[in-house]
Amino acid sequence: MTEQQLRGMVLRALTEVAPDIDPTTIDPDADLVEQLDIDSMDFLNIIVAINEQTAIEIPERDYPKLSSLTDAIAYLAAAQTRQAARR
């Protein structure tokens, strides 16, 4: 996936899990949990949705690396590259 596709995929995961948020208002560099008032159960649901879309297994200790939209996209792009290299 390109960065653009990753962004679209993360936003879709966010709005699927929390249809009550408006994706157009997201500040890409701000903390997602804080700005969207996401709780830990929502966050896990987002990680699961991303996993279903990309097959990327995000270990629990890496959750903090997905705190903002920009960070999440960078993390997923790097994980994708690692995944491809392993194949």
Place this chain on the structure above:
Amino acid sequence: MPALGADMESGTLLEWYVKAGDRVKRGDIVALVDTNKAEIEVEIFDEGVIDELLVAEGARVPVGTVLATIRPLAERNGAPVETPAAVGASRTAEVPAAKTAPPMPEAARKPPRAPMPFVWSPPRLPATKVATLPQDGNRLRVSPVARRAAELLGVDLATVPGSGPDGAITKIDVERVAAATAGKHPGATPPAPPIAAAPGPARQAAMRKAIAALMERSKREIPHYYLELQIDMSTALAWLHEQNLRRPVAQRLLSSALLLSVVARAVARMPELNGFWVDGAFQPGDAVHLGVAISLRGGGLIAPAVQDADHKTLDELMAAVRDLVARTRAGRLRSSEMSAPTITVTNLGDRGVDLVHGVIYAPQVALVGFGAVRERPWAAEGMLGVRPIVTATLAADHRASDGHTGARFLTIIEQLLQRPEEL
């Protein structure tokens, strides 16, 4: 109209999923109801054939109004079928309606062949007082099915003329427009982004009012007592992290699920805290239906229940809560989840506070609160160390139980958290 939450006085029937002549069985979803707080799927507790739908789509009716009648199935093996009204009504009656609910009306005890209301009408709330919901100024009246169809077909709802009650847009209307548009532009418009289900200001105001009424009643009628206990979470969290290392994302566990599971098991051993205070007496719950307070981003909160939570494994409970949170956000809760809680848990840990002194959801008799798990200096076995600590609180109804019971309950929670592998 079932009471879907202790704070509900009336509901709007948004959509029927069945029609007269349809066969239904226990657990079937028969209708969608808007309670002001959420759209709830109404399940049925009887088996039979829908005799008549008495409330039209779009109508707002008070709690207790008969929505439809069900004809029980013919006798099986020659034995008369149980009166189904008792089944359908008792579940909702236990909770808030119990106070106003009369003993089962004679009508419900009629021979089994007669059509039975699956929600009966208490005399105080006459079924004749049917009012239609006034058209909301800027909010389109769209049935959820139509909304899904519009998303799927990429139809702008503002362009769809409604043919339902009060001009509500139905699925057929959406399909008609979609078919017409597709004819003109073979390329078809790409699907619109999902519509944000943010509650409108009218719904928010209604929800605030409902919460206000319930909380007022709670603080007016319930002599609360409060207890708190700080609990060392090192063992529980170490076990949880270890488990999660081995699990794929979809099967990972959260500490909040662990806490819920422990509360369910603890209250099963302390039945004095599990149930309702009704008409001057404690009425124990028939099982542990664990209410989970879920705050909504638009403001307000909903506390749906995980049924039989004490009999679920930790994995089952985790899956149930994850599903419950997702469906609460999407506004797809079911009636059994709304009317049944026997005790409620509120966890404000994600919001970073240390502890919560809760207000009990009348007519329940206890509310358990958890704050954030934080690293704290902790003395144990003559040593000072840094441990992850959570503060558990109990707000309980002093009419139904005493501090001694509450204290034992909190210490059971503490003990269970030291043996997470047994959950």
